[in-house]
Amino acid sequence: MDTDFIRETLDLVGDKWSMLVIGALANGDARYSDLDTTIPALSRRTLTLTLKRLQRSGFVERTSYPEVAPRVEDSLTALGTSLLSAIQHLAAWSSDHHTEVRRQQDRYDRSAPHSTRRA
Amino acid sequence: MDTDFIRETLDLVGDKWSMLVIGALANGDARYSDLDTTIPALSRRTLTLTLKRLQRSGFVERTSYPEVAPRVEDSLTALGTSLLSAIQHLAAWSSDHHTEVRRQQDRYDRSAPHSTRRA
DNA sequence: CTGGATCCTATGCGATACTG
DNA sequence: CAGTATCGCATAGGATCCAG
DSSP states (O other): OOHHHHHHHHHHHOSSSHHHHHHHHHTTOOBHHHHHHHSTTSOHHHHHHHHHHHHHTTSEEEEEEOSSSOEEEEEEOHHHHHHHHHHHHHHHHHHHHHHHHHHHHHHHHHHSOOOOOOO | OOHHHHHHHHHHHOSSSHHHHHHHHHTTOOBHHHHHHHSTTSOHHHHHHHHHHHHHTTSEEEEEEOSSSOEEEEEEOHHHHHHHHHHHHHHHHHHHHHHHHHHHHHHHHHHSOOOOOOO
């Protein structure tokens, strides 16, 4: 188990939104405006930056239609799809275990004057 | 593909160090000082905070030996181990594809006056 | 519709120093 | 050895406004 590889992956897509955008693209969102609306908590500025980074690493490919009302479509490349499947494991894990996680957190929170928690 | 589950996982262990610490624990590091030395870039302050969060969600279990020179040992719980396997997929992905990623980044960087890159 | 520029804030995290 | 407190900073990312 080489932790360096974990570090590398995190450096690539360990920010707040990259994995989510990859998931949304996999779900069929293609247009910039689609992503903008299906992930409301993500600001347009950050969406643009995130897509650019994903393009740079070859996860996402962009097609621009230079029409009068500009339109762009982003899609996962083969490389992006390969990463998607690893991300899906994380999502599946959460789906399977989030209830248990919440139970653990409650237990911990009710147990003592611990101090460090988070949301 | 429910992106909410991605979000949840990231909220749990999407910070800079959690997954790495889980990986290190899986590698047999147990003592606080082991972790401190095998992940030199991680400050002791943050190590403490990270371990506490991992304990709160039930990923890590702690045993303290109240000896004259205090000693603590942390280990992955069953829950933590279940998450580890999802993390291993990420690491495996990186191991398989990091070369290709670098090639893509180089190509991108040499191709244009793009502006947003990172490390 | 998409994108860039500016500004501003939150906060994650390191450095350091001190305690039992 | 492990933990806590204080400080300081870098940076991610939101809000807003302007532009093609």
